[in-house]
Amino acid sequence: MLQTRVIPVLLLKNKGLVKTVQFKNETYIGDPINAVKIFNDKEVDELVFLDIDASKNGTEPNIPFLQQICTECFMPISYGGGVRTLDMAKILFKIGIEKLIFNTLLFESPNVVTDVSNYAGSSSVIASIDLKKNMWGKFNVFSHSGKDIRTKDPIAFAKETENMGAGEIMVNVVDNDGMMNGYALDIIQKITSTVAVPVIACGGAKDIEDFKKAVRSAGASAVAAGSMFVFYGKHKAVLINYPDRSILEKELI
Amino acid sequence: MIVIIDYGMGNVGSIQNMLKRTGFESIVSRDRSVIDTADKIILPGVGAFDAAMQSLKELDLIDLLHQKAVVEKKTILGICLGMQILAASSEEGKLKGLGWIDAEVKKFQSDKLKIPHMGWNIVHDVKQSQLFANMHKPELRFYFVHSYYFNCHDKTAIIGETDYGKRFTSAVNKENIWGVQFHPEKSHKFGMQLLKNFAELN
Numbered sequence: 001m002l003q004t005r006v007i008p009v010l011l012l013k014n015k016g017l018v019k020t021v022q023f024k025n026e027t028y029i030g031d032p033i034n035a036v037k038i039f040n041d042k043e044v045d046e047l048v049f050l051d052i053d054a055s056k057n058g059t060e061p062n063i064p065f066l067q068q069i070c071t072e073c074f075m076p077i078s079y080g081g082g083v084r085t086l087d088m089a090k091i092l093f094k095i096g097i098e099k100l101i102f103n104t105l106l107f108e109s110p111n112v113v114t115d116v117s118n119y120a121g122s123s124s125v126i127a128s129i130d131l132k133k134n135m136w137g138k139f140n141v142f143s144h145s146g147k148d149i150r151t152k153d154p155i156a157f158a159k160e161t162e163n164m165g166a167g168e169i170m171v172n173v174v175d176n177d178g179m180m181n182g183y184a185l186d187i188i189q190k191i192t193s194t195v196a197v198p199v200i201a202c203g204g205a206k207d208i209e210d211f212k213k214a215v216r217s218a219g220a221s222a223v224a225a226g227s228m229f230v231f232y233g234k235h236k237a238v239l240i241n242y243p244d245r246s247i248l249e250k251e252l253i
Numbered sequence: 254m255i256v257i258i259d260y261g262m263g264n265v266g267s268i269q270n271m272l273k274r275t276g277f278e279s280i281v282s283r284d285r286s287v288i289d290t291a292d293k294i295i296l297p298g299v300g301a302f303d304a305a306m307q308s309l310k311e312l313d314l315i316d317l318l319h320q321k322a323v324v325e326k327k328t329i330l331g332i333c334l335g336m337q338i339l340a341a342s343s344e345e346g347k348l349k350g351l352g353w354i355d356a357e358v359k360k361f362q363s364d365k366l367k368i369p370h371m372g373w374n375i376v377h378d379v380k381q382s383q384l385f386a387n388m389h390k391p392e393l394r395f396y397f398v399h400s401y402y403f404n405c406h407d408k409t410a411i412i413g414e415t416d417y418g419k420r421f422t423s424a425v426n427k428e429n430i431w432g433v434q435f436h437p438e439k440s441h442k443f444g445m446q447l448l449k450n451f452a453e454l455n
Contacts, residue, residue: 043441045373071266074441076396093299096264098371098398098439121400123371167367 004215004252005222008229008242009048009202010035012081015065019230020052021178023130023146027238029230033072035240040074042242047073048101048170048224050128051081055104055144058082063091070096078126084109089116093124101170103128104143106157107150110164117165125168126200127161129154131187132174139173139187146174158191168198170224176204180227183210185218192219200224208243208251215252255279255452256291258318260308262334263299267438268448275449283312293452294321298334302358302401303346305338315351322353326429330451336425336432337403345401353430355407356422361400366418369400374415376423376435382412383454384424384431388446395423395435395443403434 010032011018017035018026029035032049039047049069054061061082070077073096080101083089089100100120102113106127117125130146131139131154141152152160158169171191173184183204192199198221201214205225214220232239255272257265259281272279279295280287288294296318298305309315321327331339340350343358350358361368376393378385385393393413402421405411413424413433423434431451437444 040441067264067266070264071270073267074271074438074444076439094263096267121369121371123367123369 004211005046005200006044006211006243006248006252007046007048007200007222007224008039008044009050009224009226010230011226012049012051013053015062017230018052019178019226023052023174023177025178026052029238030240032069035230036069036072038240039242040072043245044075044242046076046078046222048078049080050101051079052145054082056147061088061092063095066092066097067095080126080128084112086112086115086119089119093120099124099126099168101126101128102166103130103145106161106164107143113161114165117167122165122167122197125166126170127158127164127166127168128170128172129158129161129191130172130174131184142174154187155190155194158195162195162197166197168200168222169195170200170202173203178227179204180206182206183214183218183220183223185213188214188218188220192221198222208247211252254291255293255295256288257281257295257297258288258314259283260298260305260312260314262305262308263297265297268295268297268332271438271445272448272452275445275452277449277452283314285313285317288314288317288321291321291327293454294318294327294329295451296329296331296335296338298332298338299398300334301345302334302337302343302350303348305334306346306348306350309338318351322351322430328429328451328454329431331430331432332438333399333434333436336434337401339425339430339432340403343401354405354410354425354427354432356403356405356410356425358401359404361402361418363418369398370402370417371398372396373440374417374435376413376415378412378424379414380412382424382426384412384426384433384447384450386450388443393443394440395433395437396439397423397435399434403432
């Protein structure tokens with residue numbers, strides 16, 4: 001059995017799918033429902049959807065739209081973006097979302113994250129830790145889709161989110177997002193060696209070799225990628241794709 | 254026609270969609286007159302044992318389900334919590350279950366393992382069963398989310414088992430009554446084949 005989960009991360013903006021570079025410069029990818037249908041056929045084990053505007057603009061999750069996605073999706077879904085209350089979390093679990101991903105709320109209402117964890121279990125709560133390097137090469141923690149800098153040490157903060165009730169931590173490195181230059185292995189490794197919960201590596205993957213490095217040298221339990229699954233070839237033509245399962249099983253076990 | 258019972262316990266849209274993909278139409282309903290016409294019934298469910306039984310009671314569906322499953326012997330499939338309520342009782346609640354299979358639902362007890370049991374896991378098809386026909390071996394993989402497990406006293410009813418700290422019953426069958434602890438509707442090709450197999454049962 002494939003122990004390492006290989007997770008496509010799909011970014012939502014106004015009901016469309018986009019892909020960013022360093023959390024900016026969005027490229028339109030297509031219709032999310034269509035992407036879900038393609039990933040159904042590829043036997044993907046898990047999908048992540050992030051609404052990249054919800055926190056920045058203070059909007060709520062679009063329930064009817066997400067329900068439509070859940071209805072089409074034949075695999076577990078994690079969702080993040082604009083979830084601020086336990087009531088909203090309950091609605092999302094009810095329409096068929098398996099896990100919720102929190103970022104901004106980790107800073108603004110950590111108690112709500114704990115409430116959701118107590119309600120649905122920690123395995124339904126993912127803390128997304130968004131990191132950007134400063135001029136001196138030190139990682140800073142960000143909220144609001146990479147917009148607001150926070151005075152937190154990434155490693156201490158990872159531990160903090162675990163104590164809040166996160167059952168998984170997604171380390172999302174903004175500098176590597178969309179760059180397809182490999183994961184930021186050092187910081188991922190530092191976090192995996194500090195926390196007890198599984199860590200999802202995110203930001204920078206270009207190929208299966210990168211997945212291997214994240215798992216073997218950085219200790220990630222799961223690997224996530226965006227560009228790799230929505231672009232194809234060196235000119236980055238938009239094409240939803242996913243490695244053949246037999247190749248993943250061979251390479252990642 | 255397959256009727257998927259809509260009693261407010263989770264999104265059943267993906268079950269209906271997956272059936273459609275395999276070529277079978279279904280109706281999602283809580284209406285007694287619609288359920289009464291069913292050839293096959295799917296009893297889904299996410300949530301707590303008592304909430305599920307309470308909801309079935311309030312919708313006045315318990316007698317009708319007994320009539321369909323026990324008297325008329327219509328083929329019925331319980332999914333996740335829908336399987337658990339096939340048992341007589343649960344440690345999770347005080348209300349009686351449907352009691353169609355001799356079993357009780359128990360809580361996972363473990364210091365080491367994470368509860369709920371959540372994620373993909375392997376089902377060992379311990380008995381040749383039509384429900385698991387035409388699937389890719391050696392591994393049957395399905396997606397699970399549950400904190401309680403089906404402790405099946407009727408060993409002849411066990412058709413699937415899964416390891417999570419201990420080996421528990423993940424699929425059952427007694428005559429026309431079937432149950433699966435995992436979510437076929439979230440288990441892509443394995444789930445699709447399972448729902449197709451269910452739809453094709455005689």
